[in-house]
Amino acid sequence: MINCVIIDDEPLAREGLASYVREVDFLNLSGTGENPLELLPMLDRQAVDLVFLDIQMPKMNGIDFLKILQKPPMIIITTAYPSYALEGFQLNVLDYLLKPITFERFFKAAAKARDYQRLLTKPIAGETTNLEPDDDYCFIRCGSKYEKILFPDILYVEGMQNYVNIYTLKGKYVTMLSLKSLEENLNQKLFIRVHKSYIVAINKIDGIEGNEIFIQNSRVPISRNYRELVISKVVTNKLLDKR
Numbered sequence: 416m417i418n419c420v421i422i423d424d425e426p427l428a429r430e431g432l433a434s435y436v437r438e439v440d441f442l443n444l445s446g447t448g449e450n451p452l453e454l455l456p457m458l459d460r461q462a463v464d465l466v467f468l469d470i471q472m473p474k475m476n477g478i479d480f481l482k483i484l485q486k487p488p489m490i491i492i493t494t495a496y497p498s499y500a501l502e503g504f505q506l507n508v509l510d511y512l513l514k515p516i517t518f519e520r521f522f523k524a525a526a527k528a529r530d531y532q533r534l535l536t537k538p539i540a541g542e543t544t545n546l547e548p549d550d551d552y553c554f555i556r557c558g559s560k561y562e563k564i565l566f567p568d569i570l571y572v573e574g575m576q577n578y579v580n581i582y583t584l585k586g587k588y589v590t591m592l593s594l595k596s597l598e599e600n601l602n603q604k605l606f607i608r609v610h611k612s613y614i615v616a617i618n619k620i621d622g623i624e625g626n627e628i629f630i631q632n633s634r635v636p637i638s639r640n641y642r643e644l645v646i647s648k649v650v651t652n653k654l655l656d657k658r
Contacts, residue, residue, distance in 0.1 A: 417525075417532055418445045418462055422454055422477070423469040423493065428514065432467050432493065435521045441529050449473070451480035463488050465509075465528050470494040481506045489531060491524050507576055534558055534578065534591060553600065555581070555590040562588055566605070570630050571615040572597060582633065609645050610638040617649055 419442055423429045429447050436444045442465075446457050450472045457463055468490055470477040478499055481487060492503045495514040503511050509531060510524040534557075552565045564581060573580040574594030581588040581597075598606070598614055608614050613635050615628055622629040623645070626637045637645055 416443050417441055417464045417528055418443050419465040419467065420445055420454060420457055420463050421447045421467045422449075422451055422472070423447075423467070424449045424472040425469070428469065428493070431516070432521070435516075435518055438518065439522060439525050442525055451475045451477055454480075458488070464532060465489045465491065467491050467493050467512075470496060470499050478502055478506070481508070489528050491528065530558075534589060555588060555592065557588055557590055562590075564588065566601065569606075569616050570619045571613060571633070571635050574612045574614075607645060607648055609641050610636050620649060623650065 419436060421429050421432045421436070421444070423432070433444055433447065436442045445461055445463060448454055448457070451468070452474055454463075454466060454468075466488055468477045468481070470492060471494065477492065477494070481490065481503075490506075490508045492499070492508050492511045493514065493516060494512075497513055500511050510527055512520060512524055551567060552563055554561045554563055556562075564583065568583040568585060570582045570584065572582070572594065578589055578591050579594055579597055581590065594612065594614065598608060601614065605617055606614050607617055609628060615630060615635055619630050620628055621631065623637070626639075626642065628635040628637060628645075
């Protein structure tokens, strides 16, 4: 069961979302509020798994509130303003619902929260990684399934709050693992950290321009702190230049 809270300054919007929650058997409405500040005591006194959060509200903007929330639960934005979508996803919101919200779209977002919660709540007790640097594969847990990941197939890895997305030649895998833990088990000659949230396979890099790395159809950001290291390790020794 997912315990959820609705934060919206419009009474009709709160009631509409509450009626949707009551129709979904894996959601339990724990409370409602008119502005984000009302969420803080709710988080202190009860377990809140999911928040349906409006943006334009009195006292504090929903996006601004997310920026100061240290350990937010799952967040689904509910708003009439599409212009905040990019900023919302940069803050790792689970979904972004535009008003008026249909039940079909609401259920799709709720199901995404259910799937994510299953991923979070199925760690293996005492499980640790024990890989040698020269191993060419590992197993990760994706939900209830163990997936074999070949290190030569990895394109890049994206670290999120409590999990990582591993992008490979075969597809994307999501697992409960810290980026630091995964990095410690990768061959440092073959992989390089390019951002606090990204590790890339050096031999999969197709190009570098500005603060971006191109890998197939993806663009991976390079942070200012890592750019010099990236250029030195990836480009300098392989650069053909006129003398």
